[in-house]
Amino acid sequence: MSVWEVAKLCRFKVQRVEELESGLETWLSAADRQIIAKALAIEPALLKEVETRSGLSDFDEIGSKEKLLRQEILSGKTKLACPQCAGLLVCTVENAFDIEDRPFHFAKAFCNECTFILR
Numbered sequence: 001m002s003v004w005e006v007a008k009l010c011r012f013k014v015q016r017v018e019e020l021e022s023g024l025e026t027w028l029s030a031a032d033r034q035i036i037a038k039a040l041a042i043e044p045a046l047l048k049e050v051e052t053r054s055g056l057s058d059f060d061e062i063g064s065k066e067k068l069l070r071q072e073i074l075s076g077k078t079k080l081a082c083p084q085c086a087g088l089l090v091c092t093v094e095n096a097f098d099i100e101d102r103p104f105h106f107a108k109a110f111c112n113e114c115t116f117i118l119r
């Protein structure tokens, strides 16, 4: 989705979307968050998480975000925001077998915008 499309969907100025995307504007009002989340078809809570990423310093927090992301992917959601850059993640559910040959699913995701990989 292009900046222009997001702007059109959100009824924001293209410049504002560009600023949001580049991280110049990192704070969103609750209403704006809802609008953008709806336009991108993602959960508002995810946007909020991404907004506060700058305060993210320890690995525990990153680990819990990845855990949450896994749960979301396994629950069937595919349009999820990258925890690092808020870009759209490419999410897949892989089928595999454990040591005792029992089938199980695991979530995989990678970001088109940055180096984030969930494996």
Ligand SMILES: [Zn+2]
Binding pocket: 082, 083, 084, 085, 086, 087, 111, 112, 113, 114, 115, 116
């Ligand atoms: Zn990313």
